[in-house]
Amino acid sequence: MSKVGQPEKMIINGKRIDNRSFEEFRPITAEVGVLKRAEGSAIFKFGDTYALAAVYGPRTMHPKHMQDPQKAILRCRYSMAPFSTNERIRPGVSRRSVEISKVLNEALSNVVFFEDYPKTGIDVFVEILQADASTRCAGLNAASLALTEAGIPIRDLISSCSVGKVDNQIVLDIGGDEDQFGDVDISTATIGNEDKFVLLQMDGIITKEEFHILINLARKGCAEVYEKQKNALKEKYKTGEIDVES
């Protein structure tokens, strides 16, 4: 396969194109409560990938015929800002964004206690403000933090990361050029740090043995993300800095 702008080598002297080692994340930033109007919000960054999530609800479900008298309905919308990539993205839904919204919704559905809010809708909006690969993973991490801040009862956080194969080397957290020119890209997510995969999408060819290795690496990666998410929540709700009038 020939692609325009493809570098000759993606891995040089045991280092990746952005100087990372094979099982190293790009710098991760997570922050909870970044928007004023939304009931819950968060940002999550893997390096230059910048995802913002906001949660509205539980609120009365419209249109009404979509209401469920037994439980809440989760709606998830993944969207990329037009300026988030080199080539401008046409605003509005694309086939890609419809598919990603669906898999994010299914992943989050594993942990929400829907029975607590009959007849309502919970809306999760994921906006990718800057895209440098692994956007759905960053979006999912932000979304689960936003759900938490919104006070919606969940069993645990959803923690997500990508793994893959670049120049025949198995690596953690596919970034930038690795997405475009790498061999394999897998998006994964687990419930907290448990062995429960709620998201798994793969493009590219791997052997059965490599698949086993990649699953193990994904578990380690998701567990690391989980810690970052918990730290972000602790940061948001840390005690000792609240002014208490006596």
Add this chain to the structure above:
Amino acid sequence: MLKASENYVRKLIEEGMRIDERGFDQFRKIKIETDVIKKAEGSARVLLGNTHVLVGVKMSVNVPFPDTPDEGVLIVNAELVPVASPTFDPGPPDEESIELARIVDRGIRESNCIDLEKLCIEEGKKAWNINIDIHVLDHDGNLIDASALGAMAALLNAKIPRYEDEKVVYGEYEGKIPIKDTPIAVTVTKISNKLLIDANLEEESALDARITIATNENGDLCAIQKGGTGFFTSEELKKAADLSIEKGKELRALIK
């Protein structure tokens, strides 16, 4: 689907049985016919039990993508036409049909089974577009495997029309689409912590999670999509991969 039927399906599966008495690793009866639509460059009809899918391949000449100027273009589309089910509405494609098309697309694209470079006519200017259109005619579950199988069967018998004086001459051919591999998608469904293949519509109503794994002739994995609101453990994922490789071989033998 009625709750009662869902519970019945679960109860049976917990006892090691299926509603249509199949084994957990057994496909329904499969019937494949190719070259069923004369006007299409390639076509196939797949009957998977009562699930009925028709796939057509149409070729046209267009400008290639700027990042792959020396390659032909593959486009997969799926229509859940209202004849197939009372739950399918006419109108623009919904998330279910988009996901279906994208899963089929990924299996074919990521296996590199089409020699796309041979489909370039003039670099950066003209290349063949392969349009694979999936028409679901009768929905009785496992649309993904039926569609992916139909798409591959249609591709394998698709011919390239004659291209003369900047025009495509339909009905006259000058060769076949160059195919290097035969990827096969197999969907493994998880119900009540049991893994099974080729879920029918009633079983899909009780589905916890599903995973579609496309494998190539080498026995390698080339695309994966997990769906449904449940989860898979690492062990279940490994089992699903084994099942997909094994069952992929069976299906491949039917179309090659």
